[in-house]
Amino acid sequence: MKLAVQVKLLPTPGQASALEATLRTCNEAASWVAEVAFTEEAYRNFDLRKHTYAELKGRWGLGAQAAQHVIKKTANAYATLRANLKAGNLGKPGSRRYRQAAGKPLVFRPYAGQPHDDRMLSWQIDRLTVSIWTTSGRLENVHFAAGAEHVAVLSRYRQGESDLLYRDGAWFLSATCEVPEAQPNNDPVDFLGVDLGIVNIATTSDGETMAGRRLNHLRGRDLKLRAKLQRKGTKSAKRRAQRRRRKEARRIRDVNHKIAKHIVAEAERTGRGIGLENLTGIRERVRLRKPQRAMVHTWAFAQLGNFIAYKARRSGVPVVYVDPAHTSRTCSRCGHIDKANRVSQARFACRSCGFVDHADRNGSRNIRARAQMLWRSGAQSPAPAVPHQRDGRTQTAHHSQ
Secondary structure: OEEEEEEEEEOOHHHHHHHHHHHHHHHHHHHHHHHHHHHHOOOOHHHHHHHHHHHHHHOOOOOHHHHHHHHHHHHHHHHHHHHHHHHOOOOOOOOHHHHHHHOOOOOOOOOOOEEEOOOOEEEEHHHOEEEEEEOOEEEEEEEEEOOHHHHHHHHHHEEEEEEEEEEOOEEEEEEEEEOOOOOOOOOOOOEEEEEEOOOEEEEEOOOOEEEOHHHHHHHHHHHHHHHHHHHHOOHHHHHHHHHHHHHHHHHHHHHHHHHHHHHHHHHHHHOOEEEEEOOOOHHHHOOOOHHHHHHHHHOOHHHHHHHHHHHHHHHOOOEEEEOOOOOOOEOOOOOOEOHHHEOOOOEEEOOOOOOEEEHHHHHHHHHHHHHHHHHHHOOOOOOOOOOOEEEOOOOOOOOOO
C-alpha cells in the first residue's frame, strides 16, 4: 500500500531563499500553463506539452524534469476540477459557483506543492540530508528532521516522487513509500465494534470510551475566534484565521491518528476484526439544530475511519463496514428497535426488556453483531474506498490551485 511520509527540512537561510524562489517560479509557470490549457482547450498532459514545454525551458528557465512536472501538475488539477464539476461538488450546472469554477483558468498558489522525482532529488538517509534541484542550481546537504520510525520506512520503502511543501514558515518533503501489507487475518475470533460520535469520539464494544470533551471545547473556542476574525475582515485577520484553521486540522488529525492506532492495536492483539459504520453521506442525511451543525460538519468522521482502515490493512486486521441504520435505537440484548429507547445522548433504556446501558456502548455492540453477521454470511461489506494515506502528524498537501 502507498503511504506518504513527511519530514521537516532544516535549510539554511540561503537554501530557504533558493527553495522559495523555486516554488514561486514553478507555480507561476503552472498558472501560465493553466491559462494556455484554458485558451487552447488542451487539458491532457501530451497536448499541453506540445503547447508549453519549449517555453517552460526557455522563458521560465526550468529544467526538463521540472517542466514536465509543471505540465503534469496542471493537467492533474484540471482533471480534478472536471471530476468535481461532474460529481456536483461545485454546484449544479449553470449555478454561479459552477460558472465561476468552470469559466476561468486555474491559478496556483505561490507556495503550492511541487513534485520532485529521483533525477531532481536524492536522499542521503543515513546522514539525514537531501540534495535537491532548484532554479538557482542544485542544493547539497539540506538537512531534515524525522522520527526513527519514519527514517526506517524511508530507507526501506521509498519509491517514486517526493513533494516539496511550504507551510506556516516551515519546509517539508513528502515522500511516497510502497509499504507491504501484513498477511490478512481471514479467521478473526470476533469483531471489535466501534461507534463514532461527537461527545465521545469513539466507543468500542469492549466498553472503552475515547472522550472528546476537551477537544470539543477547543473546537468551540476556535470556531468563535474564526467567526470573530471573519467579521473583522482585514488581511491580517484573514491570515490569522487561516493559521487557526490549519492548527485545528492538525490537532484533529493527531487525535484521529492516536485513536486509530489504539483501536487497531487492540484488535490485532486479540485476533479480532474491526466493525465500523458506513458513514458515507452522513452530512446530507442527518437533520440537526443550527448550534449542532458546525460541530458535525467540521468533525472528520471520514478521516478517522480512513485512518483505522489503512492502519488495519498494514496490520492484517480485517475491517467490515455495516449499515448504520438504527444502531443507536436497537437494543443490543434483545434486538428491540424503538426511537424511545434512546432516552438521551448518553443513556439507552430498552422499552421491551428493560436493558440499560450507555448509548454509545450499546451502539458499538450492535455494530459488532452486524459485522459478525456480515463476515459469517460472506456478504459484501459496503466499504468506501481507502484513499492514498499520509503518514505522520503534518498536514496533507495537494498540488491543486
